[in-house]
Amino acid sequence: MSYISGLADKLSRMLAFVAAIGVLAMMIHVCADILSRVLTGASLPATVEMVSYYYMLLVAFLPLAWVERRGGMISVELLDFMLSPRMRRVSDLLIAALGVVIYAVMAYASWLTAVRNYETGTFVVALQTKIITWPGYFLPPAGFALAAIIVTVRLLQIITGNEEPAREHQA
Known part of the structure; x- marks a missing residue:
């Protein structure tokens, strides 16, 4: 079990790192767009589309595993203090099982959307330029x-x- 736990740690950290690179790339791209507007009076082509269809998806969906691994998701523990240790364990078990089901259903549904967009070659047109957007649809299912x-x-x-123990305060 410790091997699986270690592998889960490495994988979630790797995805959080990729998302962090996405944040940096987005910052550089947006700053370059602003600089271009100030210096030349014209925006860089497709900045809004790149942010919307790639960077934001990367930043929003890839770190989910890292946040889950650290115990960083929002939780409401209204009745937790009243439960016995055994009942708290049962509650944790049910919540984790429900979480697996919800994430799996969302992965499956978003996978179907991603495949459909891949098959149709989904794109947007910005300033008479065709920007392929279907690859970004594979980030949510991942x-x-x-x-x-x-x-x-x-x-x-x-x-x-x-x-x-929860890893909320660990780096």
Whole structure:
């Protein structure tokens, strides 16, 4: 189980790193667009489309696994303090199982959309330039699927009693 947990850590960190590169690329692209507007009076072509169809998807969906692994998702614990340790474990088990199902359904649904857009060759036109957008549609299913894997690892840890503490404050 520790091998799987370590692999999940590495994978989630790698995706968070890729998303961080996406943030830097987006910042550079937007700053270059602003600089171009100030110096030449014209924007860089397709900046809005690149931000909308690539950068934002990269930043929003790839780090899901990392956030799940660190225990950083929003949680409401209204009744948690009233539960016995055994019932708290059952609650954690049910929540993790529900999380796996939700992430898996979202991965599947977004995968179908991505494949449909790939098959049709989805694109947008900006300033008479055709910008292919279908590759960006594969980022949400990747993020959801990897988050489902991370929550599955957590579910297995709960089942086997090898739960790890939340990693909210670790780098």
